[in-house]
Every structure is written in C-alpha cells, then in structure tokens.
Amino acid sequence: MSASFPETPRIAIIGAGALGCYYGARLVKAGEDVHILARSGRAALTAQGLKVKTPTERITARKVHIYGSSAEIGPCDLVIIATKATANEALRQVLPPLLKPDTVVLTLQNGLGVEEPVAEVAGPDRVIGAICYIGCVRTAPGVVACSFPGLMTIGKFGKPAGERTHAVAALWRRAGVKCTAQDNLELQRWHKLVWNxxxxxxxxxxxVTTDVLLAxxxxxxxxxxxxxxxxxxxxxxxxxxxxxxxxLQFERTAKMAAYxxxxxxxxxxxxxxxxxEIWGEPVRRAKSVGAAVPRMEMLYxxxxxxxxxxNAQLKAKARKR
Incomplete structure (x- = not known):
C-alpha cells in the first residue's frame, strides 16, 4: 500500500462506547470528517452529539454523523475500531463496506493478538494498532467522563512504522491527543499489559477500585x-x-483516584x-517460551x-422473572 495518507481523510469510527465517543469528539472538534457507527443510542447521539469532560477541559461536538450500518457510511480513508475484541466476529460484515484499496484500519483494542482478526478481514498491510493509556467511562450515550486523558502509541502490524502510520499519529496530535508512532507494536502491547x-x-x-487496591x-x-x-x-x-x-504505573494510577x-x-x-486477549493470550505466550508466570496464570x-x-447468577435471576 504505497498511496499517501490524505490531508483531509474521511474517517469511520466503529463503536460509540467510551473510546469511540472520546476520540470521536476530539476529531470532530478538530474539524475532521467523522462518521460513527453505533449499535445503540443513535437517537440520543444524533440529537445531543458528543460531550467529553476531562480534568482540564470540556469538549462538545454537536453536529455528529451517526449511522446504524457501515453500508450507510461507505468507503473511508481511515477506519477506527473502538469496539472490544469480544465483538471482532462482527468485523467480517462491518469492515468490508468501509474499505477501499488504500484504506487504513486502526484498532484501539486491548491485549495481545487483536490485530490478527482485523488483518484476516482487511488484509495485514492496512492494519495499525493503537495502545491507549487513558482512563474514561461512558456515563450516557455520547457522554464521557475522562479522568486521565493520557496518551496513545501506534504502530504498523508486523512491520516498522511507515509514512502512513506517522501521518495517522500526526492526525491524532492535531486533534489534541498525545500520540507517537513506534516501530515495534508488539513491544508497546506488552507495555500496556504491565498495567492492564x-x-x-x-x-x-x-x-475494588484502583484507590482501594493501592491502599x-x-x-x-x-x-x-x-x-x-x-x-x-x-x-x-x-x-x-x-x-x-x-x-511509573503506580504513580499514574495514584492520580486516577477511585478509578x-x-x-x-x-x-x-x-x-x-x-x-x-488481556490475560489468556499473555499467559499462553509466556509459557510457550518458558517464562514462569504463576501469578498471572492464577489471576487468569x-x-x-x-x-x-x-453468569450463573444472571441466568438464575432471569429464570425468576
């Protein structure tokens, strides 16, 4: 994929959870052409837009393009996957309508092995992974409380960062996100696991919340x-x-209070x-190379x-209704 990344890309965001709304609001505020695919709450998102509150600012993005299917959005220059890895099976239907020959696909998902399912659908040369150091929750459709805006690192799947990866990092920086492009994506994923x-x-x-854990x-x-x-x-x-x-992880976590x-x-x-992705795969990979990880395995x-x-309790409650 040799085409350069456009200066004004058409951007699709898959998912309107905490990350999709937070990063979507920042991109919209920066004047980017953003189109969000939402499974639920579309009426509220369309009527109210996106609202983000951080310790230092409030962001309101009122005119937001919200869709119920990727076919309604059509081909884009950049597709951002902001759903959890547990929903990756749906990508087989969701991704293809958004792709054109030079589309870049950026996944914000946590853990190890999250790029592979995306690459199976979109092709490995399109895929960029992002590691988001951020603390935020969605409190209502389109409403996000962010206690720790943090930063983002991105890298190309299976290769060093190229021109297009650096261009995507620059896009995030224009939107007010601290973002760097790194050559070793897998290393960055292990970095994130240190906290996760x-x-x-x-x-x-x-x-318990993190403040109780630290105390x-x-x-x-x-x-x-x-x-x-x-x-x-x-x-x-x-x-x-x-x-x-x-x-550093303890220092950062202490600042997040009752997170x-x-x-x-x-x-x-x-x-x-x-x-x-967060516990099972790291344990399996560690054991495959002879690393002793008894506490990780026990936690898993x-x-x-x-x-x-x-799940048993939820099923029991459902039977009583």
Missing part, C-alpha cells in the same frame, strides 16, 4: 509482582521494559470481557471463575 493485567484483573477478583498492602504488592512477571515474559520475546516503567477499570465496569454490568483462572459465577 494486574489492575483490571485484581479489580475484578477483589471487586491495601497485600493487593499493592501482588500487583507489583504480577507486573514483574509481565516484564519478565516480555523479555523472553526480546522486549525490554525497564523496571522504572513499573514504578473503576473498564474490565471491572464490564464485569459488574454483565458484559463480555476481553479475558483471552480466578477471573474465569468469577465470570462463571456471575
């Missing part, structure tokens, strides 16, 4: 030990993550979790057990 594996996982198992001596120590296992597993694949990065990680929210609200199985218990 312990904090999302322990929040589910213990049923509990045992949970805080366990989080650190799990982070160290992630770092050691990454090193087995040649991805060196400095120990100072572990300390409910996205996986905890999904768990409590009965939704599917990215359990394989505990989360699976908690999900099984939750």
């Amino acid at each position: 594996v312990p904090f999302n996982g322990l929040a589910i198992v213990a049923g 509990d001596e045992g949970l805080r120590l366990l989080a650190r030990r799990i982070m160290e296992e992630v770092v050691e597993a990454a090193a087995k694949f040649g991805h060196e993550i400095p120990r100072s990065f572990v300390d 409910r990680p996205s996986s905890l929210i999904d768990f409590e609200e009965g939704r599917d979790l990215e359990i394989e 199985w505990l989360i699976k057990q908690r999900i099984a218990q939750r």
